[in-house]
Amino acid sequence: MKALVLAGGTGSRMRPLTHTAAKQLIPVGNKPILFYGLEALVAAGVTEIGIVVGDTHREIRDAVGDGGRFGARVTYLRQERPLGLAHAVLIASDFLADDDFVLYLGDNFLVGGIDEVVADFRAARPDAGVLLTRVPDPSAFGVAELGPDGRLARLEEKPAEPRSDLAVVGVYLFTPVIHEAVRAVEPSPRGELEITDALQWLIDQGHVVRPTLVKGYWKDTGTAADLLAVNRTVLDGLTPEVRGTVDEGSVISGRVRVEPGARVVRSRVVGPAVIGAGAEVVDSCVGPYTALAEGCRVVRSGVADSIVLSRAEIAGVGRVEASLVGRDASVHSTDHVSTAHRLVLGDHSSVHIGH
CATH class of the missing domain: 2.160.10.10 (Hexapeptide repeat proteins)
Structure with a gap:
């Protein structure tokens, strides 16, 4: 199993700080947020990691290097513009080849790691796996709707009127069938290839997309307030x-x-x-x-x-x-x-x- 870590976002919600710094390298507890994700992947046994980078690629490369300090092997993949998570999978197809992989957003923080999630995916091997958590304002995230049988029925990216309070956490697990899905979807109204649309395509085609409810603390560190909240959690x-x-x-x-x-x-x-x-x-x-x-x-x-x-x-x-x-x-x-x-x-x- 490989990993694809996304570290190419612009961090527009944390300007002016991110005018001169990669948002994924802002530290919490004096360690860059990106490093927590890399450590979680290695702890779960995933050591071959592709990092998708954008305009801050030099800063990310300088901080992470070849991945040896984490016990990983890192390959850098340049995304010229942030055109969506599915687009990142699309440009990484040669690196990912026919391997299963974890898609991990580099500015996400998840307490407790992903060891159990990765082990369960390897054992059951559905076509895809998504992590979900309940949030008070789901309209800021991808939102999942479960059917009466508990299966994943519908996904929507940042809906104005969410159908549930289940937000999609920034960690996904995929088999190679996802490559067909990302090639099939069209850009969303905001001009991006959405991973939620690719997952919905899998569901519509009859593929198994397995939801897992996150029990521990999760935060998408998109704002200064989010970073301070994660900093408190780490320092605890x-x-x-x-x-x-x-x-x-x-x-x-x-x-x-x-x-x-x-x-x-x-x-x-x-x-x-x-x-x-x-x-x-x-x-x-x-x-x-x-x-x-x-x-x-x-x-x-x-x-x-x-x-x-x-x-x-x-x-x-x-x-x-x-x-x-x-x-x-x-x-x-x-x-x-x-x-x-x-x-x-x-x-x-x-x-x-x-x-």
């Missing part, structure tokens, strides 16, 4: 460890990881939180639910429920919360501020906050 499972320096004037409480080379000076860190390698926290309060990446500096500030990317600096701005701060961004005050701020800043941003 954090193993505390102090490998950096914490001075006598500082207090560490709860599950906190301080990476090598990090310094905590006259500060309080409330877990769950992670302080990345080489980061500095001085005269500040960090956490809970905060991930500071490598080389960050937080001085005379409070940061909570936030993701702060590499080498960003937050100084003298009171309290920043529920924020996503890009690489090399600078958030400084023009005077002392004691109120809280919510920010989504792209890489290399500079913000000065005053009264």
Whole structure:
């Protein structure tokens, strides 16, 4: 079995951050979201992986390399424009050949992995398998309708009036029959070849498409709020460890990881939180639910429920919360501020906050 991981999306809902960064590489718990998916695939025994890339292909290649660090073999497949999930399968046909495969969206996060799902698919080998979960607003996703017998009866992409609350999770399993389906479907009104249309084609042709209800936590990290929610989930499972320096004037409480080379000076860190390698926290309060990446500096500030990317600096701005701060961004005050701020800043941003 192979895997096809999609990492070519533009991340339009997370701009300005994704103007300069691949959305699949934005970290949660100080690890790129894409890496969780690659690790889940390898843990399930799927090690031959094709990654579909777009305009951010160089960044994805630099981060993932040949896949050896994950125990995988990675092949890169260029998609010139994001023309839909079925289109990605279409352009990957030579790589996939006649093998069964997992289609995994690189910006999806699924707690508990896919070991059991992959094992069940290999054992039963239906023509296709889809993962479903109940959501409060299914109109933002592909929506599945089950028949009275529990079988998958109908799929629709982002319907205005959903027929159920079952959203299609961004992990699919296919036999080679899917190649016939993606060649048969037409572009949707939004100009894309939809994988839901290909699955519906399989159903209409009498093929077996097996639904599986996801029991654990799943999130499509399409927005900053989604990323922060996943960051909280990851940090809830954090193993505390102090490998950096914490001075006598500082207090560490709860599950906190301080990476090598990090310094905590006259500060309080409330877990769950992670302080990345080489980061500095001085005269500040960090956490809970905060991930500071490598080389960050937080001085005379409070940061909570936030993701702060590499080498960003937050100084003298009171309290920043529920924020996503890009690489090399600078958030400084023009005077002392004691109120809280919510920010989504792209890489290399500079913000000065005053009264």
